[in-house]
Amino acid sequence: MQTLKIKSNKREEIVEITREVEAVLCESEIKDGICVLFTQHTTCGLTINENADPDVKHDFLLFLKNTIPQYYEGFRHFEHNSDAHIKSSLVGASVTVPFENGKLLLGRWQGIYLCEFDGARERKVLVKII
Numbered sequence: 001m002q003t004l005k006i007k008s009n010k011r012e013e014i015v016e017i018t019r020e021v022e023a024v025l026c027e028s029e030i031k032d033g034i035c036v037l038f039t040q041h042t043t044c045g046l047t048i049n050e051n052a053d054p055d056v057k058h059d060f061l062l063f064l065k066n067t068i069p070q071y072y073e074g075f076r077h078f079e080h081n082s083d084a085h086i087k088s089s090l091v092g093a094s095v096t097v098p099f100e101n102g103k104l105l106l107g108r109w110q111g112i113y114l115c116e117f118d119g120a121r122e123r124k125v126l127v128k129i130i
C-alpha cells in the first residue's frame, strides 16, 4: 500500500492525480491488474473525468456549489461543512482503474482527480496495486 499526499489550495478544488498514480504503478513493477484508490477523508472525494478542457472542472464545482450550498437553512453540523460531507458522499471515496502492460487503461480524455470540498489542506490517497 502506498500513500499519496495531495495538497489543495482552495476550499473547493479539483486536483488531477493521474501522474502520481502512474508513478506508484510504475514503482510496483506489476504489469497487469487493478489499481484501487481510496481516501479516508469525509470531505473530499475521488473521481475520473475529462482531462482536456479545464472548464469541465470549473462547471463541475459550480454545479455542486449551487446545488449544495455551504450555508443551508436547517443544517446543524457544528463544523459548518455539511455541504462538503454531502459532496464527498456523492462523488465517492474510491475509484478503481484496471491496467495492462504497466499502463492504466484510462480513456483518452480521462484523468483521475481528487475533489477537495473543504480545503485548503493536505489529503492522503491510499493506492493499492493488485
Ligand code: ZN
Residues within 6 Å of the ligand: 077, 079, 080, 081, 082, 085
Ligand atoms: Zn464536518
